[in-house]
Structures are given as C-alpha cells and as structure tokens.
Amino acid sequence: MSTITAPTSSSAATARAVLVAAFPKGLGAFLDGRTVPGSGEGITLTAAATGEPFATYADPGAEGADAILESSVAGAKTWGEMNGFDRAAILRNVSRTVEAHAEELAILESATTGKPIRDARGEVAKVAEMFGYYAGWADKLTGQTIPVPGPWHTYTERVPWGVVVAITPWNAPLFTAGWNSAAPLAAGNAVIIKPSEFTPASSIRLAQLAHEAGLPAGVFNVATGLGQTVGAALTSDRRVGKVSFIGSVPTGRRVAVAAAQAGIPALLELGGKSANIVFADADLERAADGAIAAIFSGAGQSCVAGSRLLVERSVHARVVELVAQRAARLRVGDPLSADTEVGPIITAQQFATVTSLIEAGINDGGRRVTSGTLPDALAGSSLAGGHWVMPTLLDGVTPQNRLETTEVFGPVVGADAFDTEAEAIARANNTNFGLAGAVWTSDVSRAHHVARQVKAGTFWINSYKTIHVAVPFGGFGDSGHGRSSGPGVLDEYTQTKAIWVPTRAAGAPFPSLSY
Ligand code: NAD
Numbered sequence: 001m002s003t004i005t006a007p008t009s010s011s012a013a014t015a016r017a018v019l020v021a022a023f024p025k026g027l028g029a030f031l032d033g034r035t036v037p038g039s040g041e042g043i044t045l046t047a048a049a050t051g052e053p054f055a056t057y058a059d060p061g062a063e064g065a066d067a068i069l070e071s072s073v074a075g076a077k078t079w080g081e082m083n084g085f086d087r088a089a090i091l092r093n094v095s096r097t098v099e100a101h102a103e104e105l106a107i108l109e110s111a112t113t114g115k116p117i118r119d120a121r122g123e124v125a126k127v128a129e130m131f132g133y134y135a136g137w138a139d140k141l142t143g144q145t146i147p148v149p150g151p152w153h154t155y156t157e158r159v160p161w162g163v164v165v166a167i168t169p170w171n172a173p174l175f176t177a178g179w180n181s182a183a184p185l186a187a188g189n190a191v192i193i194k195p196s197e198f199t200p201a202s203s204i205r206l207a208q209l210a211h212e213a214g215l216p217a218g219v220f221n222v223a224t225g226l227g228q229t230v231g232a233a234l235t236s237d238r239r240v241g242k243v244s245f246i247g248s249v250p251t252g253r254r255v256a257v258a259a260a261q262a263g264i265p266a267l268l269e270l271g272g273k274s275a276n277i278v279f280a281d282a283d284l285e286r287a288a289d290g291a292i293a294a295i296f297s298g299a300g301q302s303c304v305a306g307s308r309l310l311v312e313r314s315v316h317a318r319v320v321e322l323v324a325q326r327a328a329r330l331r332v333g334d335p336l337s338a339d340t341e342v343g344p345i346i347t348a349q350q351f352a353t354v355t356s357l358i359e360a361g362i363n364d365g366g367r368r369v370t371s372g373t374l375p376d377a378l379a380g381s382s383l384a385g386g387h388w389v390m391p392t393l394l395d396g397v398t399p400q401n402r403l404e405t406t407e408v409f410g411p412v413v414g415a416d417a418f419d420t421e422a423e424a425i426a427r428a429n430n431t432n433f434g435l436a437g438a439v440w441t442s443d444v445s446r447a448h449h450v451a452r453q454v455k456a457g458t459f460w461i462n463s464y465k466t467i468h469v470a471v472p473f474g475g476f477g478d479s480g481h482g483r484s485s486g487p488g489v490l491d492e493y494t495q496t497k498a499i500w501v502p503t504r505a506a507g508a509p510f511p512s513l514s515y
Pocket of ligand 1 (some may be wrong): 169170195225226231235247249251255269270272303361435467472475479480511
C-alpha cells in the first residue's frame, strides 16, 4: 500500500489521487478481507472543497448485502468462539495499526470529506484510542454468580449478538466507524459498517487495516452504498443481531421501525439542538472561545454543536460582540491546509439546507451579526466552487424562530438574551432533542443545578465538546436512546444468559423442578 504524503493544496484532483493511492482497484464493499465492486446504481462522490466530482462507485444493492451478511455470519462464529484474550490482542494491534497509518487516514478523510486536516488528525487519534480502550475490556467480560434460595449454583454469561450493523453518517465517517465498531468487536460480535453513500472511503480503509492487523475474514465488513438499498436490506434481515444507527431523526425512526419488524433491537444516536448558556458571572472571554468551538469546529456539522447561545441580558451584547470578533478571525479554507479551522459543507444537498435555514432564521427575525461573504482568497481560487458557508452568528433568535428547534447541521449559531436562571433552563429545554449543552458561570451551585435541570445526555460546565470513549455518550428524547461509549456499552452489545445447576449433598434429593 502506498504511503500518502501531505499535498499542499486541496482539489478534486487531490482527492482522486489520494483515493487511487488508497484503493488501487477502486471503491466497493469490503468483505472477507477484500474490496468487491458493486453492480447497481452508480454513486458519484464530489469534493466538498471544489464542488467537482472525483470518483464513482456502484451500489451493491440487496444482492450485495446478502453476500456481506453471509460473510459476516461466518465471521461472527469464528470471532465469537475466540477467547477474549486473543480478541484483545488483535484489537490492540488494530489500534497500533491505525496509529501507524494515522497520517494516511487523516489525509484520506480530509481530502474526501472536506474536514480540516487538523480535525481529521484528531479523529484518527481518537479511533486508535477507541480500539485500545475496548481491547482492554475484551478479556474482562465477566458474568455473575447469583445466590438464590435452594441448592443451586446460578451464574450468568455474556453472549454476543452475532452480527452488528453500524449505520454511520457523513459528518465524521472514520470517527463514527470506530465509535460503533470497537465495542461490539470487543464483545465478540462481527460488525458491518454501512457508511454514508457520500463518504465511504475511510471506513473501507479502516476495515482493510483492521484485517491486516489480524481480524479474521468476515469480522469487519463494510457495506458501501445507498440507504434505501443496502441499508434497508441490512436492517430488516433476521441474520442481524443488533443495529446501531448514527444519523438524522427521520432516518433513525425508519431504521428502528424496519429493525423492530424483523425483531432486531436498534441503538439510536440522532441529532441535537444544544444550548450554550452564559451567565453574567462567567469568564466571558473563555465563554466566547467555548461558543466558537461549540459551533464552528467541523463547520457545525456535529451532532453536539452548540447551535443556540443563550446569554444573560446584562452581558448579552458583550458576548455577542466577542463571539462575532472571534468568528471573523476563523481561518476558512483549504481543508488540507494545516492552519484551516473551518472547511466546507460536505455535500451540495446539505449546503442548500444550511443556506435556506439561514434565510429562514433571518425571515423569522434573526439579525445577522457576522459577514456572509467569502474571503477574497477563497473566492478567487480553485476552491470557489466548493460548498462554503461562512461562520454565521444570528442574534435575536427568539423561541418563535425556526432556528430555536430546527437542527441546521452547519456553521450557524442563534443567540438570544435571557433574564433569569429558570428562563435559561426553560429555553435550553425548549426542544425535543436532548443530546448536549453547557453552562458558563463562576457559581458552583448554579452550575450543578443547571446541569441537572437541562435535558441532555452530555453536559459541560465551563467547557464544551469534549467527549471520550471511556465516558457514556448518547441522547435523551429525539436525540436517541442507548449509550455508545463507556464500559456500559458492552451491555448493549451482549445478551445475558443465566445458567442454573442443581447442587446437593450426597444422597439428598434434587431441588424441585417447579419455579
Ligand atoms: P442520515 O440520517 O441522512 O443518514 C445516516 C445513514 O443512514 C447513512 O449511512 C444513510 O445512507 C443511511 N440510511 C438512509 N436511509 C436508510 C434506510 N432506509 N435504511 C438504512 N440506512 C439508511 O444522516 P446524515 O445526513 O448522514 O447525518 C447527519 C445527521 O446525523 C444529523 O442529524 C446529526 O445530528 C446526526 N449525527 C448524530 C450523531 C450522534 O452521535 N448523536 C453523530 C453524528 C451525526
């Protein structure tokens, strides 16, 4: 496999060169340790930074899904029968292999998705950490012995589901592939990643590397292709033990219904509309830094994005000014350039959604505080055709504004003022989502009170956006259910079996067979 060195500029040509280096025979599904081209509908990939197409590949369709499932069922048997110590050793090697290919993976992710290379590097490091962390659990999955009345020895074992299908979105393809595969693999399941049709490359490369690191054939397959074909086939097939889904609310619901009809449980990680609450007693400079990180990293294409900025009225104007100043200084541009902080929107379709929601926010009374104009350097370059949205701050986004409750999934934050703590909490909870949020204050009691009152699976005090594989992550309400990190996730990916053995002293009768 060729080593990819960092190019100096981003373009569709760069993305094409990176893909050719990573996949000499082209893109396709990954099964049984090899890449298999599909034969269905053609899918064209477009470079977010230039708007130019750079690759096409074929959907595998339901027939391809069947072949992938066959391979995964066999893989699940091999892997599930392997002892936890051997699984741990292989997963540790996956972690090391990801580390050894870190720069290659980061460039592949950045060139094919438009994610700034600095963010892509951080996410690759996280993926290595995920495999290392869950490798540590693979040989520690114990059951319990449970005392019961009568002469019984009763104990439990943790049994993998078999085949886990992990459906992932386009905003962080490699990160989410690692996030939803390391734990189920550690628990003894085979995994099929179904990446977004727009961003399949890094998931395939991860599977290739995992295979090279020692995962047996069929244990980590990738079903590239469309949601309505291969995705639908995988989530309604009884050979699948469990589905995990990361994506939008409507698709998540569709997937959960299809899975339920086939008797398959589904773990859902969906969207958010998180509030960042700033009180007057906060360190306002830090709060402004936090507000910037909360919404503009990843160009706002983040499920936990702090897309609402609620500021106590006495400091509202000052905080809006601080955030606007920082937003104007953000370096927007070539994703492969080391100092770029904000890249393009990944797809043309999402670009249209984001720009129309900015208009909706303004029509509903929001006032644009930041400039919407592309920097001259960008407008006059080969990147001019990319899907660029400048970091956007709208002020006066009241509860009646569509941006109060609609997830934009772009670099757009709506600010508003509040007068009381109770009002701030009510505004934060004025959404069906419940993924994340933050409070900025120097009052410890208030910080903990607000943290307890806001409906969110993750909440930060005087901080924003840090997550770690060792800490549970997931949503309340429309943001989903189930947790996808931390030790508890191993319960999501195993079923508990109870085993009863009668014990008796020599000559004593067996215990009753009734319950
Ligand atoms: P999406 O819902 O459009 O697609 C997600 C995945 O579902 C893709 O792989 C797609 O191909 C697949 N899919 C579509 N139809 C399907 C079907 N009928 N059956 C099976 N699979 C199907 O989401 P997106 O636009 O790719 O991602 C953006 C969304 O993801 C946002 O709402 C964001 O908040 C959410 N997200 C959530 C988290 C989280 O952890 N909570 C993380 C990242 C992104």
